[in-house]
Amino acid sequence: MTIPEDIPAINHRIESLVGTHLAAPAGTHIPQSCSPIYRTVQDQGIISNEGGKRLRARLLLTIYDAIQGDRSNDRSNVMDLACAVEVFQTAALVHDDIIDNSDLRRGRPSAHVALAAALGQLTGHSDDDALPSAVGHITHIGAGLGIMLGDLLSTASIGIVNETVSKLEHSEGILQAFLRMHREVEIGQVLDLAVERVPLDEPGRLAEASLAVFRWKTASYTTVAPLTLGMLAAGIQPCIGSDSPSHAGEGTDMAEAIGSRLGTAFQLADDLLDVIGEPERIGKPTGGDIREGKRTVLLADALTMADRTDREYLAKVFAAETRDGNDVERITRIFDESGAIDKSRRRISQLWSDVRGSIELTAQALRMSDDSRDSVVRCCSLFIPQTLR
């Protein structure tokens, strides 16, 4: 488990790295009349990186520490690697909020909304202006600057890794794994848009597709990549049990075995809490996914398990443009009474049990101490609320 000082250290280091990697390179010149707007984008880059729980960075550091123990002279470099994963997450979220038209992120205005507001102030327009065309224009510029901020943060995350690999004791495969994570998340975002188009009259396919997409869009960077990168930095190839490097693909990928299940359980829990969570604990009102008409595993299970009247209602109400408060209430009740919520609970606790098993096998294969193994279990447990494990 990461030490308590790690979270402030991660936050501090992220701010410093983002500042460096979003700055104009040495020897270049930004014209004075453009610098207020570029400064606004840089500042938003720092702000958008604030406020996360740093679960991904902590998982990377925890698996590294569990393998490497106290023998490490390399931990500050591994810290940078952990920060790079967090910066990549921010890049992905900035683009995701534009794609999903989300105005809020971590309780604050999302990046493109904040950029539109800041630009309105800089240029004397605002959303309060009477001219709708000016407002639409500013909104569009906000999205434009948000796209570029996401691109800058994505490049920054790779730049951080590229600078770090030259300093790491074990660097083989790290940049490649980091780029693979980028690719998987980007494919996952496309698949997530595709899932929204799976017909509701085939709930079995919807459940299968949703669960598969969790591996791409969530587990990839939340759990699989942090575990893979932490292992590689500790000099361990995540694949074991293969006889030769050329057969590496045939072995068991330890990071995949733990990470794909943990990441899937994490996303299932996130979707479940959106329906049954306490608003003050999850930091937003429940039912948000239902209002948005999101195709979740819960919905797919309810479409399979509910009685005919409820199934027909669900199909109709999720095909509509919007759902009101009464709909949210009735849908939540159907999710509960059909057994879909219980099924999600069972899915999550089965996955968590599998994760425990995979950690045990990994700990044996890597000859971890019991303390080290327990620290990995504790860190992984942070991804799933206690009541759902």
Next chain:
Amino acid sequence: MTIPEDIPAINHRIESLVGTHLAAPAGTHIPQSCSPIYRTVQDQGIISNEGGKRLRARLLLTIYDAIQGDRSNDRSNVMDLACAVEVFQTAALVHDDIIDNSDLRRGRPSAHVALAAALGQLTGHSDDDALPSAVGHITHIGAGLGIMLGDLLSTASIGIVNETVSKLEHSEGILQAFLRMHREVEIGQVLDLAVERVPLDEPGRLAEASLAVFRWKTASYTTVAPLTLGMLAAGIQPCIGSDSPSHAGEGTDMAEAIGSRLGTAFQLADDLLDVIGEPERIGKPTGGDIREGKRTVLLADALTMADRTDREYLAKVFAAETRDGNDVERITRIFDESGAIDKSRRRISQLWSDVRGSIELTAQALRMSDDSRDSVVRCCSLFIPQTLR
């Protein structure tokens, strides 16, 4: 100068590399119900990469060949590096077209427009549908898929370079230079949006800012990076005249000296041809930038050099939402009669003369043969129409 076979070879190699780098990685699984949409995005990735003149790839290969001569066993790897620059350009254009609301690119629907249309077909909606909300939805999904395609292509371009550096004879600094190019272009796109907000009553600042932004948004990946990467792949550090590596920044950067001027001249010529070009040669009607109200160096110069009546007219008409055909005609006449067009011509021919001088110095410093030097001059000349050199 690149050999005639290079262009088909570049096209062929780009298609193959994009196909590989946009595919699901080995051992992963895309759920069947999502695969038609992902396939559409992959196909669009190939299509968006078609049709360029490959000037950037050819410049990279030309400077490499000029330094390396016939001694190269490495040319197929350098070819991949050249392709990576082209793939990055496509990534940037896909995002740029979303930001600029551009429906066309290289005479075809731009990526996000094509993706919206393809998705409409897949899911049975289309722009012809009567429901405006469905159309707006599809358009927004098109932008969402376009953002992700740009991200995928950007990651692919870095992935290509990362695979190539391990095979190159001289790889030092190459990935770093490629990531710097990414960062410079991304900053340049932000600055380009900022230039649109420079007040028209300060045309001197507008001209200065526009010219500075050309270095960021155009020269960076069009000329400076291809020259830098080609030199590095040939084992040459672009900085000469410094005594020690720690003073590298103090020497003359040959790629910068040639590239920043050539790229600036290229962009000035592009803006000038938009006003005075023959529509059939530039592949689009003239006056497009004027209709869009783009802040160009031509406009800044005209605002400085025209008489008071014309200046006031320009300030008023460029502050308006739209400009019609009569405006385009009058503005074009003012650009001409104020001497702004002549000034752009003089700027371009001065820059071209400086480029020639910098090539000469570089050829001497690197002890190039006259043939090699001439091939560099010929390749650089492709960036500026003959009538403007």
